[in-house]
Amino acid sequence: MTTPLRVAVLASGCGSNLAALIQARDVGNLPVKYVLVSSDRPAAEALRIAKAAQVPTLALSPKAYPDRRSYDLELLNHVAASGAEVLVLAGFMRILDGAALRPWVGRAINIHPSLLPKYRGLHTHRRALEAGDNKHGASVHFVTAELDGGPVIAQAHLEIRSDDNEKTLGERLLPLEHRLLPAVVSLMAARRLNLMKAGVALDGICLKRPLSLKEDYQLKR
Ligand code: GRF
Numbered sequence: 001m002t003t004p005l006r007v008a009v010l011a012s013g014c015g016s017n018l019a020a021l022i023q024a025r026d027v028g029n030l031p032v033k034y035v036l037v038s039s040d041r042p043a044a045e046a047l048r049i050a051k052a053a054q055v056p057t058l059a060l061s062p063k064a065y066p067d068r069r070s071y072d073l074e075l076l077n078h079v080a081a082s083g084a085e086v087l088v089l090a091g092f093m094r095i096l097d098g099a100a101l102r103p104w105v106g107r108a109i110n111i112h113p114s115l116l117p118k119y120r121g122l123h124t125h126r127r128a129l130e131a132g133d134n135k136h137g138a139s140v141h142f143v144t145a146e147l148d149g150g151p152v153i154a155q156a157h158l159e160i161r162s163d164d165n166e167k168t169l170g171e172r173l174l175p176l177e178h179r180l181l182p183a184v185v186s187l188m189a190a191r192r193l194n195l196m197k198a199g200v201a202l203d204g205i206c207l208k209r210p211l212s213l214k215e216d217y218q219l220k221r
Helices: 016-026 045-052 068-081 098-104 124-130 166-189
Strands: 005-010 032-039 057-059 086-089 108-112 135-142 152-159 193-196 199-202 211-213
Touching: 005 016, 005 068, 005 166, 016 032, 016 045, 016 166, 032 045, 032 068, 045 057, 068 098, 086 166, 108 166, 124 135, 124 166, 135 166, 152 166, 166 193, 166 211
Parallel strands: 005 032, 005 086, 032 057, 086 108, 152 211
Antiparallel strands: 108 135, 135 152, 193 199
8 A cells, every 4th residue: 555645735715625635535535644734814614624634734824924925935834844745725715926836846736616728717607607608617737836827637527507607506516626626636646647848647648638527536538
């Protein structure tokens, strides 16, 4: 058996993706050890979820820092000190500074509620509806200094219904996110994913397109 992957998670909000990661580990689907959950919002539900699961937490408010870079350097120093090998951004609502992020490139992933490269940034459900799209989804990508712009690893797809609104679309997508993110972390735990110059590689072979989450919740090329 391989050693559990040491994972740190950054989250700003409700923490449902964090809860899904913890649950996947608890049911034996994910050989990882959560070494830190940190939030920029001291009241974030994600911190409560982590504490309940006996995961070390750190609330670090940006208010005490003169600029983004100094905050991000401090935050990522804490992440490194936790012994994390991989960093997961699960609803972390800040853009990380490029210099602070450099040691983590290829080891940091983010989940974003759109089919990237469509709709980087906020209000993705609304924007998909306004564009008249008939498909929506979520993406997990390697984090780079570019907002939601790093190479995409995997996506979950969802048909948009004629009666969908922003709320229903978000509610229908979230359970897929809860499958997608642990599935990608599982590939990382198995040391099967790499970020190479040519893009994302699975088992050493570059992906021609992002992996896709299928109905059996497995990721397929
Ligand atoms: C998710 O939709 C995620 O894709 C986005 O922020 C939301 C976080 O939800 N980045 P939660 O805090 O995990 O419930």
